[in-house]
Amino acid sequence: MFKNIYDWLDERLGLNDLYTNLLDRPEPKTTWWNTLGSASMFLFIMQGLTGIFLTVYYTPSPDHAYDSVQYIMEGVAFGWLIRGIHHWGATLMVVLVFVHMLRVFYTASFKFPRELTWLIGIGLFLTTLGMGFTGYLLPWNQKAYWATTVGTQIAGTAPFLGEFILKALRGGPDLSALTLQRFFSAHIWIIPAVLVGLMGIHLYLIIKHGESHFPTKED
Amino acid sequence: MSGSHELSRRDFIKVTTGIVGGLIGAVIGLPSIYYLIDPALREGGKEAWIPIGKFEDMQVGVPYPFSFTRVQVNGWERTASSFGGYAIRKSDSPEDLLVLNSRCTHLACTVNWHEESDAYICPCHDAKFSMAGEVLDGPPPRALDVYDEHRLTADGLIEIFFKEA
Structure with missing residues (x-):
């Protein structure tokens, strides 16, 4: 019975092919260092899920952002767990993505035919940092406020365009309700959308080219 | 093996x-x-005796409107909810008092007393209730709710017993 249903779906969706290509493809001899990309993706999915749950109670307005975070931490059942995972997962994700990048660099995996995988990976690293930067403001506490003041001020020191960049980031000359709102929008819609798109291409390229061999002495 | x-x-x-x-x-x-x-x-269920008006101001046979506000903490904010109703004296005895909740039993809009129609009319779906709260016309499934417990204080105030949902 289940086999019939599975066969019917497999003929139309190609489930067996998907399984073979995604989870059962041939790999060269690998080490734990090769798992960092998958670990990063797992963390991203966790961040997405816990982030969605956080938006159930969080409100991005200067009046209530701080109180709503306090409420999540103390008022809602397991709010501390959801926010804890999101908070620590964010830090861990930046670390893992960076170590993943170092691994690819040291094993020279960025060479032909994987140059585009590497370049898109840089995009993924930058969007991950963007997620960290925008998410840091959202609790709207002292640390968040001043970190974003400093961060956007640094962006403002860019030559020629500096003032424009600062105003574009803050939504005006000062840190305000507009800043919080646009950081929230960037954090939950804009940057994740870019990140998911890049991740799709990154994964496609990895499946297309396969993992690289670790270089030997002859290389 | x-x-x-x-x-x-x-x-x-x-x-x-x-x-x-x-x-x-x-x-x-x-x-x-x-x-x-x-x-x-979450369980609400806070209880209170709420004064709705002076007994001497209520005339026999004329619905006496009253309203009150309760503040509840919902999440990180205090929310004020309004409640209201009509007290109807049937005789001189303070025991002989009917206190109706003006929340329509259909879909929770607030009904108003219309002297000329001799009925409470709900603005949302034209429900009609008699002075005693029975359904006269329209979609409501049952008569208006009643505040069961009320008492007369020493200052001549009528208080009703209110329990939060």
């Missing part, structure tokens, strides 16, 4: 991944569900 249920290395990995994944999913998934439905599991 003669066992007929020998597990291959690949199958072992698959099973282990499944079990570990399932555990992680349960440890995070179940609290997540609790997290989502938590506000629905």
Whole structure:
């Protein structure tokens, strides 16, 4: 019975092919260092899920952002767990993505035919940092406020365009309700959308080219 | 090594991944569900005696409108909710008082007393209730709710017993 249903779906969706290509493809001899990309993706999915749950109670307005975070931490059942995972997962994700990048660099995996995988990976690293930067403001506490003041001020020191960049980031000359709102929008819609798109291409390229061999002495 | 249920290395990995994944999913998934439905599991139910007006101001046979506000803490904010109703004296005795809740039993809009129609009329779906709260016309499934307990204080005020939902 289940086999019939599975066969019917497999003929139309190609489930067996998907399984073979995604989870059962041939790999060269690998080490734990090769798992960092998958670990990063797992963390991203966790961040997405816990982030969605956080938006159930969080409100991005200067009046209530701080109180709503306090409420999540103390008022809602397991709010501390959801926010804890999101908070620590964010830090861990930046670390893992960076170590993943170092691994690819040291094993020279960025060479032909994987140059585009590497370049898109840089995009993924930058969007991950963007997620960290925008998410840091959202609790709207002292640390968040001043970190974003400093961060956007640094962006403002860019030559020629500096003032424009600062105003574009803050939504005006000062840190305000507009800043919080646009950081929230960037954090939950804009940057994740870019990140998911890049991740799709990154994964496609990895499946297309396969993992690289670790270089030997002859290389 | 003669066992007929020998597990291959690949199958072992698959099973282990499944079990570990399932555990992680349960440890995070179940609290997540609790997290989502938590506000629905809160018990309100605060009780209070609320003064609705002076007994001497209420005329026999004329609905006396009253309203009051209750402040509740919902999440990180205090929300003021309005309640109201009509007190109808049937005789001189303070016991002989009917206190109706003006919340329509259809879909919770507020009904108003219309002297000319001799009825409470709901603006939302034209429900009509008699002075005593019985359904005269329209979609409501039952008569207007009644504040069962009321008392006369020493200062001549009528107080009703109110319990939050």
